[in-house]
Amino acid sequence: MALLVLYRSLAIVQPRKSIRIDGQSGGADRIFISPDPLGSGGSGTKRSRDEQGSDIGERENTxxxxxxxxIGAPDxxxxxxxxxxxxxxxxxxWLVNDVNFEEWKNQGGLFWLQGKAGSGKTFLCTTAITTLKDFGKSFGKPVFYFYFDSLDSSGSKTKYEGLVASxxxxxxxxxxxxxxxxESLYKDNEQGxxxxxAHAMKTTIQDTLKKCPKTQATYIFLDAMDECRTDNQFQVKxxxxDLLTLQNIHIFVTSRHSSLGLEEEIQAELLEKADGQIRWVDCQLTSLQELGTKKAIQKALKTLPKTIEDIYAYALDKIPEEHRDEAxxxxxxxxxxxxxxxIKNAAEVLAIDLEKQEVNNYRDDLSESxxxxxxxSTIIxxxxxxxxxxxxxxxHPSVKEFLIRSKSGHSNKIYHKVKVESVEMAHEKFPLTWYAVHYWARHVEKVEDLDGKMTKLVMTLLKFENNFLNRILCWDKPNHYASKCISSETSDSALYHTCARRMGVGVIVRLLVDAGADVNAQLKGGEFGNAEFxxxxxxxxxxxxxxxxxVKLLVDAGADVNAQGGKFGNALExxxxxxxxxxxxxxxxMDAGADVNAQGG
Structure with a gap:
């Protein structure tokens, strides 16, 4: 005897209608159950010539x-x-003749059959599949199915990936x-x-169903969902x-009562301890999804972290030792x-070898998983x-607050010194070059107290070694390969260009002035150069x-406020x-003595 539950909403754990139908297995019309699953479309199943359509050529069949x-789906x-x-x-x-089943067959939605272990749910599901396949052949309504099976030796019939592949x-x-x-997915994956x-397969299923005519009904049967791995059941649901949001979709699911009972247990435990913190609940659900058995989930429910901070600390502690530096x-x-x-630049970040001061040639495949x-995923x-x-x-914003407060970020002293021999090589092998050129000075500016190592690094960057920085500073110009970029390799040109950058560079200017840069040096250049001022x-x-x-720092260092030259003639203009x-x-x-009557450029 099984408990029949008919859902009409997307809230799977809160059915609108619950009906118990007493055992009615006898006295029904005879039904022929064919062992040949024609039309299922499953991997390894053979379709009839009529079902495939006579217009499909041999090439397309191949x-x-x-x-x-x-795809390699389980059969x-x-x-x-x-x-x-x-x-x-x-x-x-008795099930397929029931008014509720008939209503679902005609109107669509979710039909969920629940019962104890051994109550015949798989037989009922199989009868329903057979009935709908006979119905589908007559009215052109395709039927698809999947059996979760904990005894499957490959394990693929217990996984979400196995379901979406099938x-x-x-x-x-x-x-x-x-x-x-x-076919597009096949091509995108290098012709197979x-x-x-799994997420790409799911999207492809949805996109395919969206193209169906409004009159095209689709029937999907999922048997024994409780035999799906616990950590995969959220994905299945x-x-x-998501499929139920599409038009004319009919989904039939069977499971034990215990599966839903565990979900209710999780819900009750989290609601009791959440204290109104939605983020706390979200983090707990994320953590529970990573567990593989009911026993592990129930154990975790008894030892839930009390605060969001505890959750974040636990997530950081769980980072494997081998990944701590990368994290x-x-x-x-x-x-x-x-x-x-x-995400594509995350691999570049991890390719930087700080000890060797170089960028590794290899790149790890940093997929989302x-x-x-x-x-x-609790953290990022x-x-x-x-x-x-x-x-x-x-x-979540609270993650940043936690990391800053706990000093997990180790302040703004972030620097990556990388030996790069040319701009061309840098751009090809190190896509973060653009970011480094435009933002390195702002990172330096954020450091409250430059230590000796950081100071040495900044000065090294400003030496124009091998004319590299000279060229890289011209990178954002329309003709960044032009020969008219400034050619001097002195700290004077470094000071000029640093002042011309449109970002906070006070610390760097101070370092250059202290290093002896001439604040009154006049540089030549023009519209296509880099010394137009x-x-x-x-x-x-x-x-x-x-x-x-x-400007005040330069004036205090002795800069001539009335010096002539450049695009505007003088600083005041x-x-x-x-x-x-x-x-x-x-x-x-003006307070420093600038001549308001001086001729401009």
Whole structure:
């Protein structure tokens, strides 16, 4: 005897309607149960010529077989046939004749059958599949199914990946459905030479079903969901919920009562201890999903961390020793980078060898799953960014607060010194070059107390060794390979260009001045050069943004406020001509003796 539960909402754990139907196995019309799963579309099942359609050529058939072989889905027909062979005639007809089943068959939605172990749920599911297949042949309504099986030797029938692979193999290659999406996935994975991840297979299933005509009903049967791995059941339920948002979808699920009971146990425990903290609940669910057995989940429920801080501390403690340096490096970048860290650049970050001061030639494949092997999804998540590129970011603002407060980020003293021989090589082998060029000075500025090592690093960067920095500083110019970039290799040109940068560079200017840079050095250049402002003071006065501190530093160091040259003629004209006018700088220059009547450029 099984308990029949008919759901009409997406809230799987809160059914609208619960009906117990007493055992009605006898007295029903005879039903023929065929052991041949025609039309299932499953891997290894043979379709009839009529079902495939006479217009499908041999070449396309071969292509479809190649795609099915590539997907490599577990074959659910073996479970179907095994159940058919054990059943007697008339088994389960009371279910398919029930008004609730008939309503679901015609209207769609979710039909969830629950019962104790050994109550015949698999036989009832198999009867329903057979009935719908006969119905589908007459009215053109495809039927797909999957049996979770804890006795499966390969283990694939206990996993979410096995389910989506099977459904993709059945739905994506069925003669009544568009094959475009599954063929596209096949091509995207090097014509079947690489495996597709589960999320990509799920998306392909959804995209294929979205292309169905509104009148095209799709029936999906999932038997014994309680035999799915515990840590995969959330994904299965999410798949069910997402599929139910599509039109004309009919989903039939069977499971034991205990599966739902565990979910209710989790719900009750979390609600009792949450104290209104949604983030705390979210973190606990993420952690519980990583556990593989009911026993482990129940044990974890008894030892839940009491606060969000405890959760974060536990997640950091769980980072494997082999990944701790990588995790620290990634967290530093995520915490303090002025730009979001793209997932493709995360590999570049980890390729930096600080001990050897070079970029490794190899790159690890940092997929989303691999990143979460380094740092838990409680701490970081992968989110969409600009131009469909994915970014690695902190899972919640509270994570940043925790890391900063606990000094896990080790302050803003982040630096990566890398030996690079040319701009071309840097850009090809080290895509973070652009970020380094534009933001390194801002990171230095954030350091409150430069130690000897940091000072030495900054001065090394400013030496124009091998003319590298000279060229890299011109990188953002339209003609960054032009020969008209400044050619001097002295600290004077470094001072000039540093002042011209449109970012806070006070610390660097101070270091250069202390190192003996000439604050009154006049540099030549023009529209296509990199010394259009003539001298450091004019460059600082003209720069967009509030550069008053740098201008004052130069004036205090003896810069001539009336020095002539460059695009604007003098610093006062440069400040006045700046975007929106640098009024504070104008006043500072006038107080320092700037001649308001001096001829401009």
């Amino acid at each position: 292509r479809i077989q190649d795609i099915r072989k590539w 659910p027909s073996t479970n179907f046939v095994a159940a058919c062979n054990k059943m007697t005639e008339g088994t389960g007809l 459904l993709l193999s059945q739905i994506g290659t069925h003669s009544r459905y568009d094959h475009t999406d599954v 030479h690489t495996k597709a991840p 999410n798949l069910i919920q 620290e490096c990634l967290l530093q970048w995520i915490l303090f980078s002025y730009r979001p860290l793209k 691999n990143l979460h092997k380094i740092i838990s 998540v992968i989110a969409g960014g600009e131009y469909d590129e994915k970014n690695v970011q902190l899972a 003539g001298n450091a003071l004019q460059a600082a006065a003209a720069a967009y943004g509030e550069n008053k501190g740098i 440069a400040a006045a001509a700046a975007y929106r006018g640098n009024e504070g700088i104008v006043k500072l220059l």
